[in-house]
Amino acid sequence: MAKAKAILKRRNVVHNTRKITRTMELVATAKYAQSFGRIEGATPYRQTLQDVMTDLARADVEVDHPLLRRREPAGHVTLLALTSNRGLCGGFNTHLSRKTLEYAAAQRSADADVDLHVVGKKGIAFMRFRGEQIHQSYTHFGDKPTFAEVETLANTFIEAYEAERTDQVAVVYQRFHSAAVQRPAVDVLLPITARAAEGGVAVAEAPAGAVEYLYSPDAASLLAKLLPAYFKTTLYHVFLETVVGEHRARMVAMKNATDSAEEMIKTLTRLYNRARQTQITNEISEIMGGVEALK
Numbered sequence: 001m002a003k004a005k006a007i008l009k010r011r012n013v014v015h016n017t018r019k020i021t022r023t024m025e026l027v028a029t030a031k032y033a034q035s036f037g038r039i040e041g042a043t044p045y046r047q048t049l050q051d052v053m054t055d056l057a058r059a060d061v062e063v064d065h066p067l068l069r070r071r072e073p074a075g076h077v078t079l080l081a082l083t084s085n086r087g088l089c090g091g092f093n094t095h096l097s098r099k100t101l102e103y104a105a106a107q108r109s110a111d112a113d114v115d116l117h118v119v120g121k122k123g124i125a126f127m128r129f130r131g132e133q134i135h136q137s138y139t140h141f142g143d144k145p146t147f148a149e150v151e152t153l154a155n156t157f158i159e160a161y162e163a164e165r166t167d168q169v170a171v172v173y174q175r176f177h178s179a180a181v182q183r184p185a186v187d188v189l190l191p192i193t194a195r196a197a198e199g200g201v202a203v204a205e206a207p208a209g210a211v212e213y214l215y216s217p218d219a220a221s222l223l224a225k226l227l228p229a230y231f232k233t234t235l236y237h238v239f240l241e242t243v244v245g246e247h248r249a250r251m252v253a254m255k256n257a258t259d260s261a262e263e264m265i266k267t268l269t270r271l272y273n274r275a276r277q278t279q280i281t282n283e284i285s286e287i288m289g290g291v292e293a294l295k
Helices: 002-057 092-109 121-129 147-162 219-294
Strands: 076-082 113-119 136-138 168-176 182-190
Touching (some): 076 219, 092 121, 092 182, 092 219, 147 182, 147 219, 168 219, 182 219
Parallel strands (some): 076 113, 076 168, 113 136
């Protein structure tokens, strides 16, 4: 009887765990839908800004802006790693942290100094465990970063780049490809050279188009105003993409945990039934043996 009771107790524990993982899966699904909606809401503004900058670049004007100046080879790199504050999302944080270490090692092998900025408690703990020196850590962004919070960080990077305290600003984040595919990626945000993080027409090197544009003020002044806005918007977008990736990873992890718990419950149920059947058989045998002894 003791064995059957132990199996039953363990099955109850697994059953309660399944309830928790199922609830967390539903919560992650709801948060994923919300974060995906924020990306959809921010994308039109970002895309319009990119299109305007591309049109301005086609005006064949020379723009001398600090955010466009390339300093190669880069002697100093500012590397921003985006991770989450919470776990239970599979290998999400581990993959991002390893990607960060790989990029940092590549830059150091090219004789560049790397200042590591880490967002998220999990990434901070990972880097400290690996003995990496963290220049600045951030835990206040959470899973609902606001544009104002990201803008403050972006202004810090812009100021450092314009003052030539750093030669490159790169970010490691979870790139959103589709609802089913998100992968760790590294993008160089400063200097600004590309139309979009995914690649495209170079802002500073776009070919002259056949269409003529009229600008007020001039194209150079407009582009100089839009470059900081473009950087801030791009940085905000990678924050949103990482949040989507976090919730998606947690959905998958909790779904797998729930499925595993269900399989374990079935296995424990079979074991309990066998143990109970064996116990009943033994009890019947003892009763029959007692009856035979009384004859």
